[in-house]
Amino acid sequence: EPEVTQTPSHQVTQMGQEVILRCVPISNHLYFYWYRQILGQKVEFLVSFYNNEISEKSEIFDDQFSVERPDGSNFTLKIRSTKLEDSAMYFCASSSPRDSYNEKLFFGSGTQLSVL
């Protein structure tokens, strides 16, 4: 079964450093997302991406965050200057609009980001 893959599985960084989290969505999907889950808290929406542009973003997704689809397969999340509170599990997801709705998201295994 096709799956969303994310790399790395763990990332440790120093506060103020830039990190790039990478994702390869399912190949025929058109909608891409980033969610995060701080330990013990809810899964939270960050951003959705469609047709090579951001289609929606949350209040969390401020100027320190950016997303990119640099080629036909990868989808990246960049955090420019990490803060301690950015420590979380970051999930990439993708979906297909083949059905009437595109909410049926397929999630990757996540990148655990630890900011020290």
Add this chain to the structure above:
Amino acid sequence: EDKVVQSPLSLVVHEGDTVTLNCSYEVTNFRSLLWYKQEKKAPTFLFMLTSSGIEKKSGRLSSILDKKELFSILNITATQTGDSAIYLCAVSPQGGSEKLVFGKGTKLTVNP
């Protein structure tokens, strides 16, 4: 503010028991409700519900939505240790929005 509340937050049962997990929601312009199972990391899709009263079933798992009372239940019959996981409920709040709003989840532990 859109809100999804799941109960109970945790549940411990023995193999063979039947469990019912609850999800209530308050969202604008509801479109769909989804259930996910999160074992170690990635949430995996279980069900998507859009219409009231129509039960979705997959093996020992089933789910139903009540759009009038704004809740959904997820039933698991004859539980097995492999059902141990966090079960997440999420709703799609607006016709033009693509985000999912998640609840905190119910942590289910099935003991042998």
